[in-house]
Amino acid sequence: xxxxxxxxxxxxxxxxxxxxxxxxxxxxxxxxxxxxxxxxxxxxxxxxxxxxxxxxxxxxxxxxxxxxxxxxxxxxxxxxxxxxxxxxxxxxxxxxxxxxxxxxxxxxxxxxxxxxxxxxxxxxxxxxxxxxxxxxxxxxxxxxxxxxxxxxxxxxxxxxxxxxxxxxxxxxxxxxxxxxxxxxxxxxxxxxxxxxxxxxxxxxxxxxxxxxxxxxxxxxxxxxxxxxxxxxxxxxxxxxxxxxxxxxxxxxxxxxxxxxxxxxxxxxxxxxxxxxxxxxxxxxxx
Amino acid sequence: xxxxxxxxxxxxxxxxxxxxxxxxxxxxxxxxxxxxxxxxxxxxxxxxxxxxxxxxxxxxxxxxxxxxxxxxxxxxxxxxxxxxxxxxxxxxxxxxxxxxxxxxxxxxxxxxxxxxxxxxxxxxxxxxxxxxxxxxxxx
Amino acid sequence: xxxxxxxxxxxxxxxxxxxxxxxxxxxxxxxxxxxxxxxxxxxxxxxxxxxxxxxxxxxxxxxxxxxxxxxxxxxxxxxxxxxxxxxxxxxxxxxxxxxxxxxxxxxxxxxxxxxxxxxxxxxxxxxxxxxxxxxx
Numbered sequence: 439x440x441x442x443x444x445x446x447x448x449x450x451x452x453x454x455x456x457x458x459x460x461x462x463x464x465x466x467x468x469x470x471x472x473x474x475x476x477x478x479x480x481x482x483x484x485x486x487x488x489x490x491x492x493x494x495x496x497x498x499x500x501x502x503x504x505x506x507x508x509x510x511x512x513x514x515x516x517x518x519x520x521x522x523x524x525x526x527x528x529x530x531x532x533x534x535x536x537x538x539x540x541x542x543x544x545x546x547x548x549x550x551x552x553x554x555x556x557x558x559x560x561x562x563x564x565x566x567x568x569x570x571x572x573x574x575x576x577x578x579x580x581x582x583x584x585x586x587x588x589x590x591x592x593x594x595x596x597x598x599x600x601x602x603x604x605x606x607x608x609x610x611x612x613x614x615x616x617x618x619x620x621x622x623x624x625x626x627x628x629x630x631x632x633x634x635x636x637x638x639x640x641x642x643x644x645x646x647x648x649x650x651x652x653x654x655x656x657x658x659x660x661x662x663x664x665x666x667x668x669x670x671x672x673x674x675x676x677x678x679x680x681x682x683x684x685x686x687x688x689x690x691x692x693x694x695x696x697x698x699x700x701x702x703x704x705x706x707x708x709x710x711x712x713x714x715x716x717x718x719x720x721x722x723x724x
Numbered sequence: 725x726x727x728x729x730x731x732x733x734x735x736x737x738x739x740x741x742x743x744x745x746x747x748x749x750x751x752x753x754x755x756x757x758x759x760x761x762x763x764x765x766x767x768x769x770x771x772x773x774x775x776x777x778x779x780x781x782x783x784x785x786x787x788x789x790x791x792x793x794x795x796x797x798x799x800x801x802x803x804x805x806x807x808x809x810x811x812x813x814x815x816x817x818x819x820x821x822x823x824x825x826x827x828x829x830x831x832x833x834x835x836x837x838x839x840x841x842x843x844x845x846x847x848x849x850x851x852x853x854x855x856x857x858x859x860x861x862x863x
Numbered sequence: 864x865x866x867x868x869x870x871x872x873x874x875x876x877x878x879x880x881x882x883x884x885x886x887x888x889x890x891x892x893x894x895x896x897x898x899x900x901x902x903x904x905x906x907x908x909x910x911x912x913x914x915x916x917x918x919x920x921x922x923x924x925x926x927x928x929x930x931x932x933x934x935x936x937x938x939x940x941x942x943x944x945x946x947x948x949x950x951x952x953x954x955x956x957x958x959x960x961x962x963x964x965x966x967x968x969x970x971x972x973x974x975x976x977x978x979x980x981x982x983x984x985x986x987x988x989x990x991x992x993x994x995x996x997x998x999x
Binding site (some may be wrong): 554624625628629631632635636637660662663664665666667669 | 941942943945946947948949950953954955959960964966967968970971972975
């Protein structure tokens with residue numbers, strides 16, 4: 439427990455009595471730590487809200503931040519840290535917005551001897567520490583969810599499957615392929631073949647800096663799976679280093695068609711389909 | 725090697741006939757969907773279950789399949805235990821080799837099923853029977 | 864006992880597998896098809912597995928056998944509509960089904976069978992009609 443009921447009351451009085459001075463000083467201290475990266479009005483609004491919800495909490499007899507009375511205060515703190523995390527502030531810059539209150543309270547108590555003694559200050563300080571830790575945790579949680587979201591977006595972004603011709607889809611792979619990504623690509627490519635009814639797929643790996651055995655295996659499996667479904671895959675844009683790796687690792691590409699560039703691969707496919715069309719054309723004529 | 729806590733009691737399906745193999749597939753699919761395995765993982769697990777159930781029927785002379793959802797704290801999965809009291813497998817290494825067959829199949833039952841799941845555990849004794857435990861975890 | 868229906872459309876036998884087949888049903892389908900190929904004189908068989916959510920080694924072997932049998936009976940077999948998850952699983956299982964021709968859907972499967980038959984005609988016609996062969 440951070441505060442006794444009595445101390446809680448003291449803190450409420452202290453916060454209310456010198457409200458204006460307290461908010462001004464608090465805002466000043468935070469502003470200097472953030473070096474003007476947040477507008478003064480915005481900051482003042484945040485501090486006021488924090489101040490208001492703190493008063494609300496201690497007037498309800500808050501003794502511990504984790505208790506029921508701390509609900510609103512926790513929500514305000516969480517909101518504050520979420521905002522800071524999104525705006526790209528560091529964890530310390532966020533926590534300092536809370537810890538600055540200690541300095542403000544200390545100044546107030548030094549000016550006004552009746553405001554409380556050292557013991558009270560230590561108790562207040564403990565509550566503020568709790569608030570600071572909570573802020574820190576909210577900050578980290580927000581960052582983590584941001585990173586998770588970005589990783590997911592990256593995966594989506596980095597695996598587009600596009601239809602480039604009637605009956606031909608292409609996957610331009612960019613960046614390092616790990617096993618998880620290779621799997622996502624594989625599933626998505628095969629699904630697109632079904633959805634678009636395309637019998638040809640071009641896997642372009644111009645943008646892939648390196649492949650290891652596992653990734654090469656994934657590509658091979660994709661090609662075999664596509665064949666099972668009745669579609670053909672052509673691999674294009676194999677870099678010299680990758681070609682060397684493939685041979686050095688002893689990976690058998692077998693009878694899979696490989697072409698130097700996406701353009702060559704498309705030409706190859708069109709020639710194949712062109713043959714089919716010519717044949718069909720001929721049959722109709724005869 | 726098969727860590728994790730069972731979620732609820734396992735559901736048991738007897739394997740006595742061809743139709744029971746179909747029932748094992750359906751039961752495994754239901755549990756896999758409830759455990760939120762991805763579509764590809766569901767397909768792999770059901771296929772493995774089909775191979776192993778058929779093995780239990782043909783080589784083990786029938787037995788049971790126990791299907792349960794499991795949780796190891798980090799992820800959830802589906803565990804299936806195939807039990808028979810048949811002749812057992814004399815040479816396990818050989819039986820797990822691709823293409824090895826005694827039943828006139830393709831010889832991909834055991835070895836293939838092992839590739840389709842995450843954990844594969846087999847206990848066998850000649851003339852006593854075989855118990856195969858497989859688990860597929862969600863990613 | 865469930866039976867998988869075999870439909871005749873023109874020169875093609877169409878089998879659409881809609882149920883989770885027991886091994887016995889699969890074997891029966893294999894026998895039915897052989898009989899129907901001979902009885903109808905069809906030159907093409909399309910097996911639609913769009914509705915199958917798994918293909919294990921038994922069904923895989925059945926598909927291979929049907930393809931081989933129909934070849935002996937002078938009919939081309941095309942398996943159509945395999946789902947991506949099924950294909951990925953088959954690759955992992957180690958079943959490559961090399962002897963089977965596949966297509967994405969029934970329409971493409973019919974094109975494939977038609978093309979296979981045309982090839983034969985072109986070869987037969989080749990000697991008599993040199994001009995046609997030259998333009999291909």
